[in-house]
Amino acid sequence: MTVTTVFITRHGQTEWNVQNRMQGHLDSPLTPLGEQQAQWLNAGLQKEPLDIVYSSSSPRAFRTAEIIRGERDIPLTACDEFKEIGMGVWEGCDSGDIEARDPVQHFNFWKDPEEFRVEGSESFAGVQKRALDKLQEIVAAHEGQRILIVTHTVVIKVLMAYFEQRAMEKLWDLPYIYPTCLCRVDFTDGMAEILLHGDTSHYVRSTEDELFD
Template sequence: MNNKTILYLVRHGQTEWNVLHKMQGHQDSPLTDYGVEQAKWLGDSLRNESIDLIYSSSSLRARRTAEIIRGELEVNIIECDEFREINLGVWEGKSQSEVRELYPMEFDNFWNDPEKFDLIGSETFNDVFIRAREKLREIITAHKGKTILIVTHTVVVKLLMAYFDNRRLKNIWKPPFIHPASLCKVVINEDDNSEIILNGDISHYKEIPTEG
């Protein structure tokens, strides 16, 4: 029996709002053609891996990415609200430049001091961390020794990788950058010790990244 649990964490492919630099959060926009290609490249690179389970954020951009990566693999995709992006309230659908102008302090905290980020009607980074971490722990406990793919969003990827890396919340935006359809890989041993193998990897890209 394989006692190592392999976890793949993936950000969704590029979306139309990524290209326009709009804040998405719980709102959604379709994958671009390039975003579809990114997901295909990642799926191709994982084709020889024995993926046992696929989880996806319930947002359509993540679900679509998961479907493309899965390809013809006969594995159900399990949607989870816990892996949705941070709820950004009134920011959603606005451009980053617009948000920066209307909410300068909150925008600065979002990128430079996430521990202090607090916007009426939105989640805090810690809110997202708690919901995503608890769901991840539940999945790992239930599926020890399996290979698990989770398709989610930038903030969730950053927070969960910070969890494995013992990185403080205030430092989550430090490199690596989480490009669309980038890949993180964590191996969790029988004693629950974890090892980060990949973090924000884009070696499967067949073209240089564009916007987003």
């Protein structure tokens, strides 16, 4: 029996996260807290013998992956397939402004993802397909190994929804995907088992304001 372990995490907090701006395929740098969150996961994974790291090609995710990898002498590969959902004309915009000018699609994004469409955007189903296809390719190529994937909130949500068989309308139900929270999915003879989902036990500070501001 061969077990392939996949750890999946989100990038650390970014400047646009703090400003409540939509990022999508655009990017903003990690904040000092975001870099610290990546360091916490680096420490939390020290006892895990990782074989390879894959990251979204977005700089915020790739920088997070570099910090988590740390001194490990293992490959780090950037993949466009793990980029955040493309948000088209929303990218770089304040979330409150979006809700005010496009309340229907703002509602769809958070409450009815299958109906989400704005100019230049991807669909949630499209993101799920591209990310899942790449994940399955990676699992097949690294049978029996331990893999880390660094990506984004929507990508994690749609991947975990697939493994949970969660309906898309329930996509945003808990757990919340905090920066550098950890998911773990083990694949045994083609069967997936979720062992962690949104875990933040590696976080060092103790109050919610400190952890998640």
